[in-house]
Amino acid sequence: MMCAIEAGKRGRRVLVLDHAKAPGEKIRISGGGRCNFTNIHASPKNFLSANPRFCISALSRYRPADFIALVDRHGIAWHEKTLGQLFCDGSSRQIVDMLLAEMKAACAELRLQAPVERLERAGEGFRLSAGGAEIACASLVIATGGKSIPKMGATGFGYQVAERFGLKVVETRPGLVPLTFEPGLLSRLAPLAGVSVGVRVACGKTRFEEAMLFTHRGLSGPAILQISSYWREGQAIAVDMAPGVDVFAALRAARAERSRQAVATALAQHLPKRLAELICETHGAGGNLADAGDKRLRAVAEGVNAWTVKPVGSEGYRTAEVTVGGVDTDALDSRTMAAKSVPGLYFVGEVVDVTGWLGGYNFQWAWASGWCAGQAV
Missing domain, CATH: 3.50.50.60 (FAD/NAD(P)-binding domain)
Structure with a gap:
């Protein structure tokens, strides 16, 4: 036209x-x-x-x-x-x-x-x-x-x-298409379907900082749609789910001030509650901050600031915007x-x-x- x-x-x-x-x-x-x-x-x-x-x-x-x-x-x-x-x-x-x-x-x-x-x-x-x-x-x-x-x-x-x-x-x-996961990972992430979080996502040298959405097929939201155009099958993407926050330092500070607080509660200051709980569960940090050593807190922090995941595909032309x-x-x-x-x-x-x-x-x-x-x- x-x-x-x-x-x-x-x-x-x-x-x-x-x-x-x-x-x-x-x-x-x-x-x-x-x-x-x-x-x-x-x-x-x-x-x-x-x-x-x-x-x-x-x-x-x-x-x-x-x-x-x-x-x-x-x-x-x-x-x-x-x-x-x-x-x-x-x-x-x-x-x-x-x-x-x-x-x-x-x-x-x-x-x-x-x-x-x-x-x-x-x-x-x-x-x-x-x-x-x-x-x-x-x-x-x-x-x-x-x-x-x-x-x-x-x-x-x-x-x-x-x-x-x-x-x-x-x-x-x-x-500009949602990315999908294999059944095992989807099963573990099922409780997160519908949860949205601001992220910085990278694939190779390309990165975007916008919202990410967990779905029943994998990941969507503006940040994922953006990176999908650069992603190729077989590649992993790196996701920082608390951009600008040093989660390890934040958890250590919380432990020094509120040692009886649950790790998941402290993490939920920076992430949606369901996401914080699942990350803590994944890394064996289901108890209080006092019971979590630096090694455990660092593992939790890396799960937030440097989550690396390999999609198996995309939703294809059916939902692709371009x-x-x-x-x-x-x-x-x-x-x-x-x-x-x-x-x-x-x-x-x-x-x-x-x-x-x-x-x-x-x-x-x-x-x-x-x-x-x-x-x-």
Whole structure:
């Protein structure tokens, strides 16, 4: 839709094909129905790609302030949550309606329930069959997203198109997705399902500090969704469940002041009660502080400040918010999003190997990459 708006403004005759029944469904469900439509801190450092520099051009030419200005022009009220995330005060449908209104003003046509059945090169342009109609075009933009949330109609169509025209695709996998544990560990952690705690989680050199949620399948919450995009099967993650607190020092101080207090009670000053109790039980510290030596307290502290755990997998595309990987950026022009080897063919948004962090970054990439393509098609 963003690309269509910009191309229409330039006087191009534009047709948007969507196999769904309604436009912008991922916009509609995002942000709990309020659409986290951008992030004021969006910059290249907030994105994953085999070529981290590819997104620089688009993100610098169409910034969060540009989309905010569009939202303001349409009178849509919004607010900032944590970490620069911007949400609508009302429904996310306002963003969809805004884009549809902009498309209409730019004379861009939208055709719903029109899946592409056939696509081929035709001279210097393209010919396709979609929704029972035969269509010819000079330029073709693939803005189909990734495989995330298949129940909403997500498919690998965009990657198939890229490969059909000889473009490489970087291996895809679920991103911004809950991580899962093996049955034995799940059984031990079962009492914690529903418990949330602020953490600092790391995988390799990458780390995030946000909330973590224990679930009946493993771990979720913003911190885990963030690190999941960097995690690969077989790797462990390190979790500090009391960032900024030296738990060993805190427990020793508590022992000196309140030796008859239970270790779990002292630990619960820094963690949710259920979590504190389970950690103490795991490390054999179920009694009072007076009965726990430094070795025992250090083991408890490490269980809090340096919990290392190896997930067995993720919940997959079913719940993943994005797809990591995609059309190889080496095959694309970073200013126009055009395929270098196929004149007239463009790829924008999530289908490209550019994946943002949680918090409005992926929408900003969609707006920016779509805007860039719209200036060139």
